[in-house]
Amino acid sequence: MLDKNQISRYPFLKEAKERVRGMNLTLDDMLSPENTIIQERALSRIEEAVDGKDIQPETRGVGEVETDLLSYPVARFIVASVGDKHLIKWFSHHEGERAKFFLHREDMDTVKDIGRELGLPENEGPADMKAKEGKKRFPDVKRSLHRERSGSETGTIWISFTDFLVSRKNISGPDWNLVNQKLVGGLVGVERKSYIRLIQERAKEKVEEGLDGHPPIPNNIRLKEMITSLKLKVEGRRKKYSPTELGKMTITRLPPCMRQILGMSQAGENIPHHARFALVTFLNAVGMSSEEIFKIFTTAPDFKEDIVRYQVEHITGGSSATSYHAPSCDTMKSGGVCFNPDGLCGKEWLNTPLYYYKIKGKKRSTSQENAS
Amino acid sequence: MRLVDPHMRRSGDNEVSRELRFMSGCFRDHYRREHVIPPYRFTRREWGFFPFGGKMMFRHIGFLKQEEVDSFFRESAPMHAYYSVAYYGDPVLQPMGEKFKTWMGSDLIFDLDADHLPEADSMTYPEQLAEVKEEVKRLLFEFILGDLGLPEEHTYLHFSGGRGYHVHVRSPEVMTLDSRDRRQIVDYITGRNLDFEVLFPPKVKDYNPKYHSYKMTRNFRIRDFGGWVKRIYEGKDALMKELESMERKNQITHLMKIASDGKIKVGEQALGTIVDKIFWESKGKSATRVNESDIFDVFPMPHQLETFLNIVVAFSSIHLKGETDEPVTTDIKRLIRCPGSLHGKTGLKVIEIDKHSIDDFDPLVNAIALSDDPVNVDVQEPFSMSMNGTDWNLEPGPVTVPKYLAYFLVARRLALIS
């Protein structure tokens, strides 16, 4: 069971929703002038997301737990009313980060409870594994005492491999490939830290659910003000870095994989690291400057200006001795980012997205010659 | 004698060849006698058919009742019949993009086919079948029911009617996995993207509390690690056992073959160094260490260890059909051959096999569906194969054979109807 404080940290859980319902407040109530404090909190929640701020530890006085809890549904309502797809991504990403921040500070049983509700239930470990763990730990009395106190803080958590797959989708890196997991009888064994990382993904999805609903907006002046100011703020972030033009690159020549990754980045989706890597090296190879490339990623929900700038420059060789090559089609395929390959992709000799770009260029120029 | 393409030989402009007429007649007779039992939730699936003498597949077909399926097969007797692994709200909707908007989930399919075996070309048909059978057993018991722990009652094994086997998994938890999730499963089975850094992280060895001294090593974390760590560990043991009794020269050839099957680029010299390090330089001491799993200390150069591990992986993984170029498992919209139908290139039936008696299953006996009525054919090429328990050794020229064999010969363009 979660206490009041904990519930307010994970406002997307069923328990939190029930508690809010139990307070018998209507949307109108929450938007009324008496509750400005809730509205302010909701607004700053969203603004933090737009600014990509780090999560702050709670410093809360009496009554503020309720404010915090109530600010979540209000913030959701405002985000949905603004109806901007970038804002939705930024907001849900930020709420996911927030959940992770607090989860790291919970004991294991709480983490598991929350995991279970978000579709990542713990399973009983595979029989032979348990026997081995038991044997290893039994003689160590001190350690087992410690474990009793803090829950199985050091133990492995076993989750079903399909839950694992669905949750890891947007996390990249070799550590997250199924092939590198402890996989026994359909269960993947993960450590606490990875378990929390997976829960964060689920939380993010849960937050995102239903935000694209375009609710009818009540005639409330305060609400309308907030919506307008947020729209400006969102525009501000977008404009500050907007990918004005794609320089020397010709969109129509892009291979389908790059088109998809580019589209996802511009739509503010969080794309896996290796997809981003592929796009950057590719665009660099077709002659875009790192400044132009940088602008593409400014709508990503986890956008942090200095980090992205560093990454892009690192990959394109601006800030390091090595510059990286664009990946081959094989690499793209095994990374699961060879999106919608078309007829040209099906050609045996087509082994890299760059080649696709080159061929398309040739075709175009010859057809232009023919036309003129 | 020149081979005549039966599908091309025409006696008149609008007339089909005798062979084609014979073949489609065989299927017509069969489907009149035997019903095709429609698959699970068939009304939600898209169907596709390839007619005899046709040039393309007819897709986007749907059936609402079992009788419709039945009468379709009876009347059309298609050369090839397929249905979608996907379930759709509206399976006949076109274009595909529109239909896919009503996607409800897809069976998880594995396709093991001889044409993907590294040496398929040099093998006879029965040899290919036997080889694929060994792979499918491992796929099924080690991976699908083993590591992946998928429920046996939802897992179906079928002979494909051609040169391989299909495994269909229909449990709820896999239905909604998307193509990226399925790619992860394929990578797991084929051992692609294994990362030795992740699997074997460095650890402290020989720690001496008195002096606080220690060495760093990597080791098999066999105790608490299943998955590929365990498989590499066991694969290494099996490989070592095979190598132990060999001469140096044979060891190299053996490793070379595994490497090339696994598309690992390595020269003979490099393999020579590897076997020397294990077996010949230290009078077998290293071999003991490899056996005891301390393989990380045997090779002085990291790339030697990596090559050795890669070979062990190739030795322990499975070759799925179209691993890279034609991903069957990851394609959630794919059409798959319909169980119960006949395969137009062999006349054999796509049938379900009891997973536990796969050893007793002989496609060239158990998948025969056509009758043994005598048919006169004109053999074009020497042919020998055992079918339905009889060894056939045919020389070019006229001969009378049972219908199922006649079909097999004609369809593979080894004989004409006389």
Ligand code: SF4
């Ligand atoms: S085949 Fe190559 S170029 Fe085409 S989509 Fe895939 S990765 Fe891109």
